[in-house]
Structure formats: structure tokens, C-alpha cells
Amino acid sequence: MSQVSLSHYMGRLEKVETSRALGKVIQIVGLLVEGSGPGLPVGAVCQVEPLHGGEPVPVEIVGFRDARVLFMPLGQARGISPGSTIRAVSSQATARVGSSMLGRILDGMGQPLDGGGPLDELVTRPLYAEPLNPLSRPIITQVMDVGVRAINGLFTIGKGQRMGIFSGSGVGKSTLLSMMARHTRADVTVVALVGERGREVKEFVERVLGPEGLARSVVVAATSDQPPLVRLRGAFLATTSPSTSATRGWTSSSSWTP
Numbered sequence: 001m002s003q004v005s006l007s008h009y010m011g012r013l014e015k016v017e018t019s020r021a022l023g024k025v026i027q028i029v030g031l032l033v034e035g036s037g038p039g040l041p042v043g044a045v046c047q048v049e050p051l052h053g054g055e056p057v058p059v060e061i062v063g064f065r066d067a068r069v070l071f072m073p074l075g076q077a078r079g080i081s082p083g084s085t086i087r088a089v090s091s092q093a094t095a096r097v098g099s100s101m102l103g104r105i106l107d108g109m110g111q112p113l114d115g116g117g118p119l120d121e122l123v124t125r126p127l128y129a130e131p132l133n134p135l136s137r138p139i140i141t142q143v144m145d146v147g148v149r150a151i152n153g154l155f156t157i158g159k160g161q162r163m164g165i166f167s168g169s170g171v172g173k174s175t176l177l178s179m180m181a182r183h184t185r186a187d188v189t190v191v192a193l194v195g196e197r198g199r200e201v202k203e204f205v206e207r208v209l210g211p212e213g214l215a216r217s218v219v220v221a222a223t224s225d226q227p228p229l230v231r232l233r234g235a236f237l238a239t240t241s242p243s244t245s246a247t248r249g250w251t252s253s254s255s256w257t258p
């Protein structure tokens with residue numbers, strides 16, 4: 001008599017998602033949507049189905065109050081009303097990244113804005129990755145040429161360094177960043193236009209980067225007219241690495257097909 005092994009089935013059972021995948025909208029105040037479920041962690045993505053038809057609105061879980069789940073929209077919240085069904089999509093906020101993004105212009109959710117067709121061969125990474133252990137960060141030793149002599153000479157920047165440019169309105173921040181995006185010596189430049197004016201995006205892509213600059217760049221544009229969470233996601237998406245070194249503590253995401 002042959003022996004039956006249940007280990008394969010036990011393994012599959014362990015991966016089954018047992019939390020509730022549905023909820024209903026109870027209250028909406030400003031940009032905050034309160035619902036009865038689903039019982040997922042902060043950062044999970046759901047969809048709200050408008051009662052009277054129309055496109056589902058993507059939302060993200062941002063907190064909990066009493067027994068209610070608090071969401072913020074990742075799109076236009078029009079059409080959501082009390083009683084609308086909330087359906088789980090993904091239990092963790094994820095970013096899909098890869099080399100096919102090169103030369104493309106994406107929105108804060110990672111969707112192409114340039115009409116250039118779908119992106120392929122992307123890997124899934126956690127959007128909100130854990131920060132690196134400070135001791136595992138490499139020491140900055142190499143100079144990076146940003147193509148602006150005044151910065152190279154007086155405020156020399158090193159590879160791996162972060163830098164902030166702060167100034168009043170109209171002083172030249174965007175112009176300076178444009179110069180650096182175009183002339184920095186780097187294999188790939190990732191440009192996140194978060195909170196910029198809508199009209200500045202096309203100008204940046206066509207006049208500043210040009211076809212040559214765009215070919216070695218990835219542009220993530222989450223302009224000032226986008227919901228706050230989409231702008232936040234845009235910044236995280238632009239700083240997500242396709243390599244696995246920055247993804248400690250990450251378990252593959254369970255998802256529901258809406």
C-alpha cells in the first residue's frame with residue numbers, strides 16, 4: 001500500500017488567506033473613508049465599488065478606529081457612498097519595478113503615462129521597505145559629477161549621498177534639478193516629479209531630458225493635483241530597488257482577484 005504525503009497540501013493550507021476580503025463603506029469625511037472591513041494591515045490596497053456603477057476606486061488602509069478600518073483614496077473618490085462594497089486587492093503595498101521602466105514616464109502608482117504599452121518583466125517589491133542597517137551602508141568615498149561646475153567645485157556631492165535644495169518660490173530649484181538630471185554622470189537617472197505643476201512634466205521630459213536623456217531615465221510623475229497618497233507612493237516607487245538587498249523582512253504578498 002502506498003503512503004500518502006499530506007505535506008504538499010499542508011504547505012498550501014498555510015498560505016491560504018483567512019482574513020475577511022470584503023467590507024462596506026460606513027462614513028466618508030473629506031479624504032478619509034471609514035469601512036467595516038476588510039481586516040488587513042496598514043498599507044494594504046483595496047477597491048471600493050460605487051453603488052451606482054462606474055469604475056472601482058483604489059484605496060489604501062491608513063489606520064483603524066474602534067472596529068472600523070480607515071482608508072484614503074488612491075484615485076478620484078467620486079462615486080463612493082455609504083454601503084459601497086470594499087474589496088481586498090493586496091495585503092501589502094507593493095511596487096513593480098524593473099529595467100523595462102527605462103525611458104518610460106510613469107504615474108505615482110507605477111502605471112505608464114506615455115501611452116507606450118505595458119511594462120514587462122517587472123519584479124514585485126515592498127513599497128515601504130525597511131530601512132537598511134546603518135552599519136551595512138557603504139561609506140561615501142567617490143565623487144559624483146553632477147554636471148554643474150558650481151556644485152562640483154563648492155558643494156561636491158559623493159556617490160550615495162542625499163542632498164536637499166530648499167528655497168523660496170521662483171528662485172530656481174526646478175531649473176537646477178533639471179540641469180543635474182540632464183548632465184549627471186550616471187548610467188540611469190530616476191526622476192520623481194512629486195508635487196510639481198502639471199505643465200512642468202511635459203516641459204521637463206521634452207525640453208530638459210530630450211530623447212537621449214529620457215532613454216537612460218525613468219520619470220515618475222505624481223503632480224500636485226494627485227491625491228496625497230499617490231504623491232507619497234510616487235516618492236517610494238522612485239526609490240524602490242529591483243535588487244533584493246533592500247527587501248529584508250519581505251514576504252511575498254497574498255492577493256485577491258477583485
Ligand SMILES: Nc1ncnc2c1ncn2[C@@H]1O[C@H](COP(=O)(O)OP(=O)(O)OP(=O)(O)O)[C@@H](O)[C@H]1O
Nearest residue numbers: 167168169170171172173174175176177178196197
Ligand atoms: N541660474 C539661473 N539664472 C537665470 N534664471 C534662472 C536661473 N535659474 C532659474 N532661472 C529662472 O527663474 C525662474 C524660476 O525658476 P524655477 O521654476 O526653477 O524656480 P522654482 O524654485 O522651481 O520655483 P517654484 O518654487 O515656484 O517651483 C524661471 O523662469 C527660470 O528660467
Ligand SMILES: [Mg+2]
Nearest residue numbers: 170173174175
Ligand atoms: Mg519648481
